[in-house]
Amino acid sequence: MNTFFNWNDSLSVHNHKMDNQHKQLINYIDNFYTVADSGDLKACVKSFDNIVSFTTYHFRDEERMLEKANYPQLERHKMIHQQLVEQVTDLGKRLAEGQKNAPSDIKVFLKNWLTAHIKGIDMKYSDFVNDDPKHQKLA
Numbered sequence: 001m002n003t004f005f006n007w008n009d010s011l012s013v014h015n016h017k018m019d020n021q022h023k024q025l026i027n028y029i030d031n032f033y034t035v036a037d038s039g040d041l042k043a044c045v046k047s048f049d050n051i052v053s054f055t056t057y058h059f060r061d062e063e064r065m066l067e068k069a070n071y072p073q074l075e076r077h078k079m080i081h082q083q084l085v086e087q088v089t090d091l092g093k094r095l096a097e098g099q100k101n102a103p104s105d106i107k108v109f110l111k112n113w114l115t116a117h118i119k120g121i122d123m124k125y126s127d128f129v130n131d132d133p134k135h136q137k138l139a
Contacts (some may be wrong), residue, residue, distance in 0.1 A: 002110065004029060004030050004033035004035070004107065005026050005029050005030055005110075005111050005114070005115075006026070006032075007022070007023050007026050010119065011115070011118050011119065013118065013123060013125065013126045013129070013130075013132040014126050014129075014133050015065075015126070015129045015130060016131055017061075017065070018062060018065070018122070019128070020055075021058045021061065021062075022114070022118055023056060024054060024056075024058075025051070025055065025058065025112065027113060028047070028050050028051045028054055029051065029110045029111065029114065030046075031047050031050070032044070032048055032051060032106065033107055034109065035047045035104035036051070036104070036106070036107055040061070041095075042081065042097055043095055044095060044103050045092075045095055048064075048091075048092055048095055048106060050089075051110065052088055052092060054122070055084075055085075055088065056085070057086045058073040058093075059084075059085070059094050062077075062081075063077070063078055063081070064131070065129055066125055066128070069125070069128040069129050070128075071125050071128045071129075073124060073125070077121065077125070080117075080121055084113065087109070087113075091105065091106050091109060093114075
């Protein structure tokens, strides 16, 4: 099976729970990629709704974890999450309205967003929630 987005170690935040959730998001994105190419609008909407639902769950879970870890950039992280939710909501509306370019725009957005978010934003919290002994800093 051809995938749109592949997990690799450069995406690891060295927290098993978050890495597993990021992998699940990638699976949802890959499913959307496959469905979007089929041209089935109803299936696209359903697949995108799955991404939105899981992303909402993931953001809440991640924010709770960061709160427990006393992550100093938590409020900024929450604000970024809120901005992403707004962008995704707008894309979802375009898709539901049947806008011709919406599926391809969503594919590009999702891949770029997840990569940039994990590598740019989430990596900043890695040292605060690291549960991977191979990647823990020595005191």
